[in-house]
Amino acid sequence: MEYDEMDEPVLLTSNGRRKRRLPQNSSRYKAKENRYSGNDLVASVACTHNSSWCRAVTLNESDLLYIKQQLFFTNDKVKQDAILLSHMEAMPCKRRRQQVEAEEKRRHRDVSIKYAVLKEDKTKVPVCHASFLSIFCVKKDRVQSIAKYWLENGKARPENRGGAREIEEQTAKKDMVRKHIQSFNCRASHYARRGAPGRKFLPSDLSVAKMHQLFLEQNHQQVSYSLYWSIFVYDFNLAFGHPAKDVCSSCVKFRIAINDPDLTAEEKRNKILLYTLHRRRARQFYDTLNDVGDTFTVCFDIMENLVLPRSAICQTYYSRQVYFYVFGVVRHRGRGEPQSRNEINLYTWLEYENSKDSNIVASALHHYFTSVARVDLRQCQSLRLFSDSCYGQNKNINVLSMLFALRSQLYPQLNITYFFPIRGHSFLPADRVFGRIEQDIRKHTTILLPEEYNNILLKHGTVYQYGKEWQCYDFKEAAARFTTTQRSFKISEARVLQISGDKLGLKPAFAGEFCQHSVLKRGKKWFQFKPAPLPDVNCVKEAKRTDVLKLLSELGAPKAVQEFYEKVLASDGGKDIEQDLEDE
Template sequence: MEYDEMDEPVLLTSKGKRKHCLPQNSSCYKAKEKRYSGNGLVASVALNDNTYTSSPDTLKESDLYYIKQQLYFTNYKVKQDAILLSHMDAMPCKRRRQQVEAEEKRRQRDVSIKYAILKEDKTKVPVCHASSLSIFCVKKDRVQSIAKYWLENGKARPENRGGPRETEEQTAKKDIVRKHIQSFNCRASHYARRGAPGRKFLPSDLSVGKMHQMFLEQNHQQVSYSLYWSIFVYDFNLAFGHPAKDVCSSCVKFRIAINDPDLTAEEKRNKILLYTLHRRRARQFYDTLNDVGDTFTVCLDIMENLVLPRFAICQTYYLRQVYFYVFGVVRHRGRGEPQSRHEINLYTWLEYENSKDSNIVTSALHHYFTSLASVDLRQCQSLRLFLRLLLRPE
C-alpha cells in the first residue's frame, strides 16, 4: 500500500488557517479612534462666578493648545485617563451643605476634586471644574469616574472593555468539538505539499456541514455551525479529498522556480518567459485537438480509480481494498460542437479481474474501432488519437 493511502489520526496543529484580524478597518475601531482623537475640539477657559483661576490672561492660546496636546497625543483611552488623573487632586467629601430642601433631589457626591494644569512654561495654574472640562474637552462623568476609581483602588482605571469572553461552558464545548473532529481518520499525500505543508485530507464525501450534523446527532449539544467551522479551520490543517496528482510536471516546476526567493530579477524574468512559452505550446496543442476537419478524433483517458466499497460509514469507508478501474474513449467533434452520450464509451473492470496496463487499453481500443465506431471510421480520411492525460497544463 502506498504511503499516501495510509490512514492517520487527526491531530491538533498550530499550522491551521491564520485569523486575519484587522481592527483598524472596522467601523467600531474608527469611531472609537475619532472619539478620543480630539479632532475638531477647541480648548477654552470657562469663566463663571466660582472660578478661581488667578487671571484669564494667565492662560494664552499657546498654553491652551499645549495643554490639549498633552492629553490628545494618544487616542488610547487608558493613557488619556492617566493623564487626566495627573491634573487632579481627588479626595472624599468632608462637608455637605443642604442647598436643596427636597431630599429626593439632593445629589450625594462622594468625591471632591481640585484641578491644576501645567502651562507651556512648566508652571502650575489652579482652575475650576468647568474650565478644566472645557480645556481638556471632556465630560464631567468621565472625570468623576476616573477620580472615584482612583479613591477606591489607588490606581488609574484599566481598560475592561473588549477582550475574550471565554466561559467554562464555552471551553468545554470547544473541547468536545475538537474530540469529535479527532475521531475521524485522515490521509497524507506526497503531492501538492508545497502550497499547504502538513495538510491532511478527510474523505471527499464529507464536509464541515455534514460533520457538524453528525456532531449534533451524537452529542445532543447546541453548538453553532460557526463555532464548529472556526475550530475546524483554525485548530486543524485539514481539507477534503485528495489534491490533484496528474498535473503537468513542467507547470509545477516552473511555478516553484518562479517563487524561489533566491532568484535574481533577470533569472526570474527568464523563468516567466519559459513558463509562458510552455503554456502557449499547451494552447497550441488544444487548437490542434479542436481542428477536427474530416478526421476521426478520439480522446483517451484512464479516469480516476474508484476504491470499493463506497460507503459513508467510517468503519466501512476505511476498509476499502478493491480498485475499480474506468477507461474512457470519447469521440471529439471540435470546440463548441454538441457531445452526444452515444459518443462516450466507458470500459470498466475490477482490480482482481485484470491489471491496468497497455494490453487491456489496446484491447478496449480494438473493440471500440471494430464494433462501435467501425461505420463512422470508414467515412473519415484519417484517425487521430489524443491521450487526455497529456492535456492538463496547469
C-alpha cells in the same frame, strides 16, 4: 474529485479556508477609535476667572493644544482615565452648605475635586471644573466617576466592559477542538485548484456537523457548533472531497478484503500488511519524484481527449466527434514549488492530422529535448523522466530508442533515468495542469474550431501546434532497424529504466540494483539513428465524419465552419485549409 491516494495528517495553517475579519476594519471599532481620538474636538477656556484657585485665562493657544495632546496621544480609554486622574486631586467633601432651600433639589456630592493642568513650560496651573472639562474636551460624568472610583479603591478605574471573562476556559476548549480536527487524515487533490492553493480534502462522508458530533461524544465537553465551525474554517485550509474516481484497483481490492467479516484475525492482519506494503511502494514513487535536487526532472502525459465541436445540447452526447489531443510536458521543481507557465509545454494535434501512438509521443518529446530544453540539458548531468506505464504511448522500445539516440547525438554526458509509478498511483504534476485547463474549458459552452482550444491552452503554457512548430517521425520503423527483437527482459515489468551508455539498466522495483541489458543490434550505432518524417494520417472514419457534419448543422454553425470540417475531414490533414479559414 481524484486524489493521490496518500493520507496526510491535518496541519494548522496560517491562511485558513476563510480569512479572519480584522477588528480594526469594523464600523464599531472605527466609531470607538474616533470617539477617543479627539480629532474633531477643540480645546478652549470656559471661564474668566483669574484667582488663586483658577488661572485658566493665563493659558494661550499653544498651551491649550499641548494640554489636549497629553490626553489624546492614545485612543485607549483606560489610559486616558489614568491621565485625567493625574491632573485631579480628589477628596471627600468636608463641609456642606445649603445653597438651595428645597431639600429635593439639593445635591449630595461625596467627592470634592481640585483641578490643575500642566503647561508647555512644565508649570502647573490651577483651573476650575468648567475649564478643565472644556480644555480636555470631556464630560463631567466621566470625571466624577474617575474620582469616585479612586476614592473607593485607591487606583485608576480598569476596563470592566464586556461581561464575564472566560478567555482561559475558551482557550482550553479551542485547543481541544484543534487537536480533534488534527486527528483526522486528509488528502491532496489530484488537480491543483487555482482559487484554493494548498487546500486538502477530508473524506467525502464527513461534514463539520458530523465532526462536531464526534467531538461531543469523545470529549464530553460543551462546545458549540459555531465555535467548532469557526476553528475549522479559520485555522485549517480543509474541505470535503467527492468520492474518488479512477482509483487504484489494488487499493479497492485490499479495502474490500479487509472489511470482509468472514476473515480470521490472522488473515485480516496479513491483508493489512499487504495493503500497507502496496501503499509504501506508491509513496516511494512520490518521494522520488519530489527529490529533485540538481537534476532536470520532467513529467509528461496525454490529456483526456477533447472533442470538436463541443456543445451543451443533448445531441452532442449521442454523436461522434473529432478528437483534439493534448500532450503535456512539465518541468517539475519539487514539492510545493509553483508551476511556471514558461515550464509547461503543450503539444496539440487533431484526429484528422495523425494518430495517438508512440510515434507521436516520441516526436513531441524529441522536439522538447532538442529545442525547448536544449540549453538547460547541456548544463545538467542527470535527466529524470516520469510518466504512467501506458505501453502503447510511453513505455515501449520506440521512446527508449529516441532517448538512446538523443543522448548519443546531443548529450553524451547525460544520465537518463525513467520512472514508472504503481498502477493507479500515477497522478503527476502534468495532471494538475490538465485539471486547470479542464476548469477553464468548462466555462465555454460551445467550441467549434481548434483555435478556440489553443487560445484556452495559451493561458496555461506554451502551445506547439502540429504541422507548424513540430512534426511526427517514424520512430517505430527506426527502432525496429536498430534494436534486437530477442530481448532478455520485459519492459512491462520495469519500474525504473536507466540510460547511461549503449546498455539499458532495468529495475523491477524502486529499490535495488540495475540489471544491464543490450538492446542495440550488432554493427549499429546510436549516432546513426535518424527516423524518417511520417506523412499526415487522417484517422477519422466516414461514419464519424457524417456525425460531425450533421451535428454542426443542428448547432447552426456558420457556413465557413461547416466548409472547414468538410474539407479537413476529407483530406489528409487539412493544415493549409485551416490557414485558409483564418484568412477568410
